[in-house]
Structure formats: structure tokens, C-alpha cells
Amino acid sequence: MLESLDARISSLAKSKSQANGHKQSETTPKAERKNISEAPCSTCSAHAQAICADLKDQEMDEIARNIRTRLVQTGQSVYREYEEAKYLYTVVTGEIRLANLLDDGRRQVTSFKTAGEVLGEQKNGYYQSDAEAVCDTVVCQIPIKILEKYLQEMPAMQTALTAKVLSEIHELRHHAILLGRKTPIEKIATFLVDRAEKLGGKDSVEVEVMLTMGRNDIADFLGLTIETVSRTITKMKNLGLLEVPSNHSIIIKDMAELENLAEGEK
Known part of the structure; x- marks a missing residue:
């Protein structure tokens, strides 16, 4: 269950995370230890969405x-x-970017993980992507060896993790269609609709979508250049579909119209 999904691995190039142009700041082991603390499960804001949500008190x-x-x-x-895979992680607050680098330094962002979502995909004991914080983020970590024991002893956790895996398979299929068949404006529309749904605002006519990531991250997620992303957002703004108060906030003016655009309906 915790093994890598073949669909993702076959579509992404294996590379070292130190490629030029995408190297992020690192935490030293000493600094990392200072940032680790015992998990206050009783006050966890992501508990209702996490794989432990349906567990009994004991x-x-x-x-x-x-x-x-x-x-x-x-x-x-x-x-x-x-890197050797030792933990499975759940996002408590903030957001994590999953990405892979090609040998020439190009990057493909494959997912953005928010509160309650699981990360730690591994194959043969090694992680299969870079996982980086796009904003200050708290994650909950559980050792994989201990998790395997709990999955056998706690059916509710196994059921929840299976549901997370199936959801990720659906998201990967959705993303493959986006990358392979959609135009730039359809990609941006799809990204914003998905983002609104993920953040719980899709049912409103007018929705503000908060973007913790930058335009470069969005471009690498959608398989576009940063110039195309900026130009397309400006075009959609001029069409009256969006308002852009800041680089980290976009207001969808008509969700139904944007959904139609995302599906290729003019």
C-alpha cells in the first residue's frame, strides 16, 4: 500500500534534488531536531481529515x-x-509541494498537499520525490515500521489510508489529462476550480482562492512557462472571469463559467 504508484513513476524522470536552479534551503539535522515535538493529538486541527480520524480513544x-x-x-x-524512507507524513497546517527534477534541471511539480493529506510515497525503501514547504508548515510524522504494525491492528486506519491512496490515483489521472490534452487557459481554469474545491469554496458563485505557492510553482505544476501563466491569468482577468488582488489571492467571479472553461466549453 505504501509502495510507489507505477503511473507516477513512469511519467517522471529520476534525478538528484541538487540540480541547479531549483535547490532550496536545507535544514541541518540539529535544526531539524529542534523543530520536532511530541504530537498534541487532542488539539490537532487536521485530525478530522487525517488517517487517524476514526480511531478509538485507546x-x-x-x-x-x-x-x-x-x-x-x-x-x-x-x-x-x-532519501531513505523512514516516515509517513500528514500535513497538519500549511502546504507541501511534491516535485521531481530532470537531469537538465527542469522541474515537474506533481502535487500540492494540504491539511489532512498524506505524503511519503516510497519504492524499495526510498522516497520518490522532493517534498518541500511552500509556506511555514507543520507535519505529523509516524515511523513506517510502526505504521505497518498499526495498519494490521487498526482496521479504521487501514481503511482511511486506502481511501487516501485511491484519491491520489484519481488526482494523478486528472493531472495526466490536464498535462496531456488541455490548453493553457483550460489548465489555469482547472487549477483554480480544483483549488477552490480543495479549500471548500466551490459551491459559492464568487470564490476567493488563496495561493500559498508562487507563479513558478503553478507553471511547473501545469507544464507551462511562468510567462504563459501570467499572460493567461491577465487574459482571464480582462474577460471578467477573475480579479487578482495580489500574487497570492485570486477571486473567481463566476464559478460556473470557470468550470465550463476548464472542461473546454466556450
């Missing part, structure tokens, strides 16, 4: 003895591609 007490929370500052890594 099961939660058992898990709390073996998990820790960790602060990951903006630009720092949770783990690197090909």
Missing part, C-alpha cells in the same frame, strides 16, 4: 506515543528524492 493514545509534529519552514524540505 488507539489514539497508543499512536500518540509514537508520532511527532515537525515545523518545516518555507523552502525547507520534509525529505528528498532517493
